[in-house]
Amino acid sequence: MLRVTILSRQECHLCDVLLKMARHLQAEIPFDLNQVDIDSDAELSARYGSRIPVVLIDQAESCSGKVTEGELRRAIKRARWRRPVSRILSRLGLTPQRG
Numbered sequence: 001m002l003r004v005t006i007l008s009r010q011e012c013h014l015c016d017v018l019l020k021m022a023r024h025l026q027a028e029i030p031f032d033l034n035q036v037d038i039d040s041d042a043e044l045s046a047r048y049g050s051r052i053p054v055v056l057i058d059q060a061e062s063c064s065g066k067v068t069e070g071e072l073r074r075a076i077k078r079a080r081w082r083r084p085v086s087r088i089l090s091r092l093g094l095t096p097q098r099g
Contacts (some may be wrong), residue, residue: 001030001031001032002031002032002058003032003034003057003058004022004031004032004033004034004055004076005033005034005035005036005057005059006022006054006055007036007038007044007052008035008036008037008038008053009037009038009039009052010037010039012052012053014065014066015035015052018053021069021072022055025069025072028073029077031076031080048064051064052064053065053067055072055075057075057079060079062075063075
């Protein structure tokens, strides 16, 4: 299963919006969702600074800043498509079940 991580900080409106969109997409596309406050990690804070929110999919940076639901959906689907099992199931008309 894909792991989507949202790097954020407290009192960040864009971060809150992105997290809500990601939770909404989980009903459609199964993935693990994590949120990390970069202010609690000096290395992350130095690396990403004010460039938040940042979306990592399986630890690879996918998008950042003002992200639309469509952009997030496409990024997740692209990442899933890179996995051989997902391609096979998709061609068979099947989707992995959550659970």
